[in-house]
Amino acid sequence: MVGELAGNYSTVVMMFGFAIVAMAPALIISRMISPRKRSNPVKFLPMECGQVPSGEGRTHFMMQYYPYILMFVVFDVMAIFLYAWGSALLELPKTATLPMMGFLAIMFGAMAFALYQSGRRRIW
Amino acid sequence: MSVIAPNFKLSEFIKSLIDNAFWFLLIGVLVGLPAVFIVLFVIELPIINGELLTPFLALTWMTDPTRILPIVHAFMATDLFRVMIFPGFGFAALLAAGTIFAERKMLAKLQLRVGPFYCGKFEGILQLMGDGLKLISKEIIIPAKADKPIFWAAPVLFVAAAASFVAFIPVAPGWVVADVDVGLLGVFAVIGFFPIITILSAWSANSKFPFIGGIRALFQMVSFEIPLILSLLGVVMLTGSLNLSFIAASQSSFPWIVFLPIGAIVFYITMLAELERIPFDLPEAESEIVAGWLTELSGMMYGLVQLGTYLKLYAFAALFVVLFLGGWNGPMVVPPFPAELLANGIELGPVTANVSGLPLFTQEMLNGTLWFVLKTVAVIFFILLPRGVFPRIRIDMLLNLGWTKLIGLAFVNIFIALGLLYSGVLGPGGLQ
Numbered sequence: 001m002v003g004e005l006a007g008n009y010s011t012v013v014m015m016f017g018f019a020i021v022a023m024a025p026a027l028i029i030s031r032m033i034s035p036r037k038r039s040n041p042v043k044f045l046p047m048e049c050g051q052v053p054s055g056e057g058r059t060h061f062m063m064q065y066y067p068y069i070l071m072f073v074v075f076d077v078m079a080i081f082l083y084a085w086g087s088a089l090l091e092l093p094k095t096a097t098l099p100m101m102g103f104l105a106i107m108f109g110a111m112a113f114a115l116y117q118s119g120r121r122r123i124w
Numbered sequence: 125m126s127v128i129a130p131n132f133k134l135s136e137f138i139k140s141l142i143d144n145a146f147w148f149l150l151i152g153v154l155v156g157l158p159a160v161f162i163v164l165f166v167i168e169l170p171i172i173n174g175e176l177l178t179p180f181l182a183l184t185w186m187t188d189p190t191r192i193l194p195i196v197h198a199f200m201a202t203d204l205f206r207v208m209i210f211p212g213f214g215f216a217a218l219l220a221a222g223t224i225f226a227e228r229k230m231l232a233k234l235q236l237r238v239g240p241f242y243c244g245k246f247e248g249i250l251q252l253m254g255d256g257l258k259l260i261s262k263e264i265i266i267p268a269k270a271d272k273p274i275f276w277a278a279p280v281l282f283v284a285a286a287a288s289f290v291a292f293i294p295v296a297p298g299w300v301v302a303d304v305d306v307g308l309l310g311v312f313a314v315i316g317f318f319p320i321i322t323i324l325s326a327w328s329a330n331s332k333f334p335f336i337g338g339i340r341a342l343f344q345m346v347s348f349e350i351p352l353i354l355s356l357l358g359v360v361m362l363t364g365s366l367n368l369s370f371i372a373a374s375q376s377s378f379p380w381i382v383f384l385p386i387g388a389i390v391f392y393i394t395m396l397a398e399l400e401r402i403p404f405d406l407p408e409a410e411s412e413i414v415a416g417w418l419t420e421l422s423g424m425m426y427g428l429v430q431l432g433t434y435l436k437l438y439a440f441a442a443l444f445v446v447l448f449l450g451g452w453n454g455p456m457v458v459p460p461f462p463a464e465l466l467a468n469g470i471e472l473g474p475v476t477a478n479v480s481g482l483p484l485f486t487q488e489m490l491n492g493t494l495w496f497v498l499k500t501v502a503v504i505f506f507i508l509l510p511r512g513v514f515p516r517i518r519i520d521m522l523l524n525l526g527w528t529k530l531i532g533l534a535f536v537n538i539f540i541a542l543g544l545l546y547s548g549v550l551g552p553g554g555l556q
Contacts, residue, residue, distance in 0.1 A: 011302040012291045012310065014207045019287035022213065023280050023428055026260065030424035032144055034263045037131075044268040046331030047419050057269060057330035065343055068523055072346045079353040082538075083309065083366070086357045090364035094546065104535070115527060 067118035071111070078107055170198040196484065203301075211295040213287055219500070220434035225252050227508045234512030255427075262423035270420070271328035278325035279421065279428035285317045286435035293442040294369040296452050296492030307368040308360065311443065312353055315398065318436070319345040322407070322417055329420040337416025340519065341400065341407035347526040348397040348404075354534035355390035358541035359447050362550055368443075372451025379450035383544055387537035388448045390530050392506070395440045397526065399433070401507065403514040404522060441503040442496070449499045452492030460487055 046053050085092075085100050169177040177195065185191040199205055206212050225240070229247070232239025240248030266275060292307045292314070294300035304310055319342050326338020359380050363371050381388045397404040408416035421429055445451060461483055517525075544550045 008304045009302060009310070011203055011207060012288050012304075012314075014203060015212055015291040015301055016284045016288040018207050018213055019284040020280055023283045023431075026424050026428060027264075027276070027280065030260045030262070030264060032147075033140070034261055034423060036263060041268070043265060046267045046269070046329070047333060047414060048331075049414065053332075057267075057332060058327065058335055059332060065519070065523055068343060068347055068527065071527070072350065075350050076353070079350055079357075080309070080312070082354070082357055083360060086361040086538075087364060087366050089361045089545065097542070097546075108535075111531070 065118075067114065071114045071118065074114075075107070075111065170201075193484075200484065206299075206301045207291075211293065211299045212290060212301045215295070216287070216290040216435055216438050217431070219438045219497075219504075220431065221252055223434050223437060223504055223508070224430070225249070226504075227511070230505075230508060231512050259427035260424050264423040264425055267329060267331055267420055269330045271330065274324055274328035275420075276425075278321055278328065279425045279432070282318075282321050282325075282432040283428050283435065285314060285321060286432040286439065289314045289439040290435060290442075292368060293439060294372055294446060294451060295442075295496050296489045297369075297373070299489060299493070300369055303369055304367070306366045308356065308366045308371075311368075312349075315349065315352070318398070325421075326417040329417075331420050333414045333419040334417045336413050337407045337409075337419065340409075340413075341417055343519065344397055344400070344404060344406060344522060347523055348394045348530070351390055351526055351530035351534050352394040352398065354531060355387045355394065355537060356447060357534075358384045358387045358537045361538070361541045361545065368446050372446045372453070375450035376453050379448060379453075381448040383550065384448070384537055384541060386533055386540065388444070390533050390537065391444060391448070393530060394526075395444065396507065396510065397522070399437055399440060399507065401437075402511045403517050405516055406519055406522065409516060437504065437507060438500070441500050441507060444503050445496060445499040449503070451499075452496045454491070454495030454498075456487075456491050458487055458491040458494060 046057055048054075081103075082100075085096075089097075169182075171177065175181065177198070182195060185195060200210075208214055228251070229239045231237075240251035242248060243254045244250030266272060289311065291301040292304070292311050294303070302310070322341045322345070323338045326334040326341070329335070359371060360366060362380065362383070363374050365371060365374075400407050406416075408418060410416075413419075418426060418429060465483065
C-alpha cells in the first residue's frame with residue numbers, strides 16, 4: 001500500500017535523476033574543452049566591482065524583514081491545512097464550513113497581529 | 125586595438141581536441157560498450173508481435189522501417205520516453221529554448237532595438253546555439269574561498285528541481301509524467317525547493333553580492349508562496365480534487381478563469397515573483413547588486429541556471445493553463461486520419477513495403493497538445509511582457525504587496541468559490 005503510493009512518485013524522482021544525468025555532462029564537457037591557463041590569485045577573488053574584497057564574504061546582514069520568514073513558517077502550514085478542507089468540500093455537509101470560518105477568522109487575526117508586529121521596525 | 129587571444133596556437137588547440145577525442149573513445153570503448161551490453165541483457169524487454177525482443181532482434185529490426193515501428197510503439201509506452209522526451213524534459217527544454225529566443229527578440233522590438241540578428245541567415249535564429257557554444261567553451265571560475273561541492277551542485281540541482289516541477293504537468297489526456305492524486309501538493313513541495321537551492325548557491329559562493337541576492341530571493345520566494353498556495357484553493361474547492369489531470373479534464377465546458385478571475389490574477393502576479401521577473405527581479409537587480417545570486421556563476425554553470433529558470437517559467441505557465449485556462453480542452457481542429465492509413469498503413473519506398481502501426485499518436489492527443497501549447501505560449505507571452513514595461517519595485521513594497529494585498533485578494537477568491545458552490549451555480553446540481 002505504502003509502496004504503491006510511493007511508486008506513483010517514482011517518475012518524479014526519475015525526472016529529477018534524468019535532469020542531473022543529462023546536465024552534469026554539460027559541466028564536465030565544459031571543464032574539458034575550456035581553457036584553464038594563467039592562474040593568478042586575483043582571478044579567483046570574489047567579485048567586488050574591481051576592488052580588492054575587504055572583510056568576510058558572508059557578512060553580518062541586517063535582517064530587517066526577518067519577521068516575514070517567521071510568519072511564513074506558520075502560515076504556510078495553515079494554508080496547506082486549508083487544502084485538506086478544500087479538496088473534500090464537495091463531500092462535506094454544509095455545517096462543516098462553520099468551523100472553517102472560525103479557523104479563517106483566527107488565521108486573519110493572527111496574521112493582522114503578526115503584520116502589525118513586523119511593521120514595528122524598532123523591536124527587530 | 126585589442127587582441128582577443130594573443131597566446132592562441134592552432135596546433136595546441138587541435139592537440140587538445142584530439143586529446144579529448146582520444147579520451148572519449150577510450151572511455152567509451154572500455155566503459156560504455158560493456159555498460160550497454162549489461163543494460164541490454166538485464167533490463168526487461170517488451171514482447172513485440174509475439175516475440176520477446178532480444179538485443180539481437182532489436183538490432184536487426186532497426187534496419188527495416190516496417191519492423192522498427194513496433195519497437196517505437198513499445199518505447200513510447202515506457203516511463204523512460206515520458207521522462208526523456210514527450211511530456212517531460214525534451215519537450216519542456218525545447219519550449220524553454222524557444223522562450224529564451226522569443227524573449228530576446230520581443231524585448232528588442234519593445235525597446236526599438238533589433239535584437240539577435242547576425243547569427244543564422246534569418247533574424248538571428250541560430251543565436252541560441254551560438255550562446256550555448258560560447259557558454260560551454262568558457263572557463264568556469266570559482267571563487268577561492270567558495271564551498272566548492274555545493275557551488276558545483278547548485279546549478280545542476282536547480283535544473284533538476286525545475287524538471288521535477290515539469291513532471292507534474294499534464295500536456296494531453298493521459299500524457300503526464302507523474303499522474304499522482306495529490307499533484308498540486310507535489311507542485312507546492314517542488315516549488316519549496318527553489319529558495320533552498322538559491323540560498324545554498326548564494327551562501328556557498330562566499331561573496332557579498334550573491335549573498336545579498338540570495339537573501340532577497342529567499343524573502344521574495346517565501347513571501348509569495350502563501351498567496352500562490354491560497355490563490356489556487358478556489359480551483360481545488362470547485363473541482364474537489366488535487367489531481368492536475370482531473371482538474372484539466374473538469375474544464376471541458378468552461379475554464380475556471382471565467383468564475384475565478386481574481387484567483388487567476390493573484391496567481392499570475394505571484395508567478396512573476398516566484399520567477400524573479402521584472403517588476404520583482406530584486407534578487408538579480410543588475411543596477412544595484414551586479415547580478416544578485418548569479419554573480420559568481422560563470423560559463424556553463426550560468427547556462428544551466430538559465431535553462432533551469434526557463435524550464436521553471438514553462439512549468440509555471442503550463443500550471444496556469446492547466447488550472448485556469450482548461451489545459452488541453454479546445455475545439456477539435458486536427459483533421460481525422462485517413463481510413464486507409466489506419467487500416468493498411470502507408471506504402472513506402474522504391475521496394476513497396478506496407479508500414480503498419482501508424483499513426484504514432486491519436487487524434488485527441490495531437491489536438492490536446494496543440495491547444496495546450498497554444499495556451500502556454502500565450503501565457504508565456506504575458507509573463508515576458510512586463511519586462512519591457514515595468515520598473516523594479518522596492519523590497520518593502522514587494523513584501524507589503526505579497527503579505528497584505530495579494531493574500532487579501534486570495535481570500536476574496538476563496539469566498540467567491542464558496543459562494544458559487546453554496547448558491548448552486550457550480551458543483552453538484554449546478555452547471556456541470
